[in-house]
Amino acid sequence: MDKIEPGEMVRRLTGFIRTEGRFDSVAIENFRKMPGGASREIWSFDCSMERGGETNRRAMVLRRDPGAHNISTSRRHEFMVIRAAFAERIPVPEVFWVSEDPAVLGSAFFIMERIEGETLARRLLRDDTYARAREVMPAQLAEILAKIHRIDPVKHKLDFLAEPGDNAALTEVRRYQENFRLFALEPHPAFELAFRWLLGRVPKTARKTLVHGDYRIGNVIFGPEGVRSILDWELAHLGDPMEDVGWMCVRAWRFGNDQKPVGGLGPREDFFHAYEKASGAAVDPEAARFWEVFGNLRWGIITISQARTHIDGFVKSVELASIGRRTAETELELLNLIE
Amino acid sequence: MQDRPTSVELLEAAADFVDRELVPAIEGARQFQVRVVANVMRIVAREIKLEDPLVRSEVKALARLLGHDAPHLHSLDDLRTAAAGMGEELTAKIRAGEADDGAWRGEVLAVVRQSVEDKLRIANPRYLEGDIAIRNAAKPQKEI
Structure with missing residues (x-):
């Protein structure tokens, strides 16, 4: 170009x-x-x-x-x-x-x-300005997610969205397994253990809905009063709505606030409960756990592919290069989750 | 034989300069990049100090786990090659389901955790300390 x-x-x-x-x-x-x-x-x-x-x-x-x-x-x-x-x-x-x-x-x-507001998650989690936002956002994010999962792809002519087949969870695991085999330059026994764990626990997905695909606090514009806008819809697809719930709980989006698993903002139970109330659909904690493990594994594979972008010379960047040394953080979290 | 400062002392001097002088002088997205530069230099300094003993103990642990005699290796290159080779052997066994359950699973998890923690001792020791603190806090307290 x-x-x-x-x-x-x-x-x-x-x-x-x-x-x-x-x-x-x-x-x-x-x-x-x-x-x-x-x-x-x-x-x-x-x-x-x-x-x-x-x-x-x-x-x-x-x-x-x-x-x-x-x-x-x-x-x-x-x-x-x-x-x-x-x-x-x-x-x-x-x-x-x-x-x-x-x-x-x-x-x-x-x-x-253009929506005015803040997107830096660290500010949300640390600054006094956002004390009120921290309180209200877990419930807001659960309610918004329930609405996203109610979007009718037929009504809105979203027929181009990838169709996951009979089992959305298995399709996603296989897809990331392929990516992992393609990108990894070293053996990663922790990821292999996580794949085995996931393949032994694939949830039977009753619901198939629109999935945002990158639903985390880093993709939210917020103000002191709470959520203003949800961004980055490029990974939207059809699948198990619990995929978005699990992704929200991935450790990397907590920025050190590990006692609050949902984006560093609150406990899982409150988020699940608010989602159930808003959607009328029950959250199976086992399915949510499956998708949380999958989410951490997915993020780990993304760190490998980002480092490869630098190593292979597509984009030379010290930031991308250094992400390659963050893979071990995800491996440790996966061991904590599956042991 | 090189003169002092050592490679570690040189890297730490450079990283200190970046953190103290450059970071406060630069704003926005560039400041983040500069922080990353200092962090990368500190990773390399820790790797120079720690890689040799860590990869030696990793090779020993993998050999024991896989039922091999402990290889007598001296050069860092040979140790790295041995660790990678046995890592491939271990991942093949995991993929084949050999660590899905049973007594060996526990041994595998312990060795893999040790390797991962050793990577973090170089890449991000503060993250590792934080993780250990969380796990200790989550354990039920023993009554005295």
Whole structure:
């Protein structure tokens, strides 16, 4: 992908929005790249749109694939899942336009509303400003998750979502086993033990729903009052809703607050109870435990694949390189869970 | 023979400079990256100090677990190769279900835990200490 200068991006983006929204004129201000966004670039801007003498001004963000090697359809899929969530009154940014035409900005992207707030989990867990948020967020996150699992994929034409087959849990375990065999450069007996443990305890999944796929406090915009928005829907798929519950309990998202397993915020039981109340579906603690073990294992395999991204030279980065030495943290947690 | 400072002393001097002088002078995402740089240097310093004794005891423990005679190896490279080879042998046995239950499972878990904790002694000793403290707190207290 040729690098497009920010000035040129603004020019092209202005034209794109004017055409898509059939505006008489469009003006973009404060266009800047946001920090973070390891897998996608995020750009923030303010957009004034004029039609028939009426001007509307919105705070927006652009989420763009970093290069042409990505699966070109994924941005459209993520856009459609967020649009479905918005229609079901789940707190997500309003999404406006999507494009997969590389002629517009070099790679696929979509544009959505910019929600003000904080995303750094460490601030949520430590700062006095967020004392109230810490109290209310476990129940809020459980209620929002119940709503996500009620999204009807047929009603919202989400038929592109990966279909897990007869047993969603077994499908996911096999998928990550393949990734693990592909990426691991050394023997990892702790991961092998975890795979054996999981394969011996595959839950029979009665419910099959939309699964967010990356539901953790790092993907939440929050304010002092609590949750404002749920982000990063690119891993959404059909499967066992308990997968999201287990992922929320993974040790790495507690940032040291290990006495509070759910995102460093509270006990599992309260979160399960709030989810049951909101969804009307029972949480089987054994199934939740299966998915928590799976979640830790999945995160461990992600640390290996991130280190490989550096080692193989796709992206040279000291941060990615150092993540390779975090794999052992996950191995220790898995041993604690399965012993 | 190299002159002082040792490799560990050099790395620690560099890491101290990064932590004390660079981190406070840099903001935002870059500051996080700079912290990562200092952390990486401290990992390498600990590895230089600890790798030899740790890999020696790992090779011994794996050999005992797998029923091999303890190999007499001297160079660090040979020890690493032996640990990796026996690690592959162990993972093949786990995949075949040999550690699913029974008495050997307990032995496997103990050896694997020791290897994982040894990795953390180099990669993140504070994480390991925290984990041990949590596990001790979770154990039922003995009445005196």
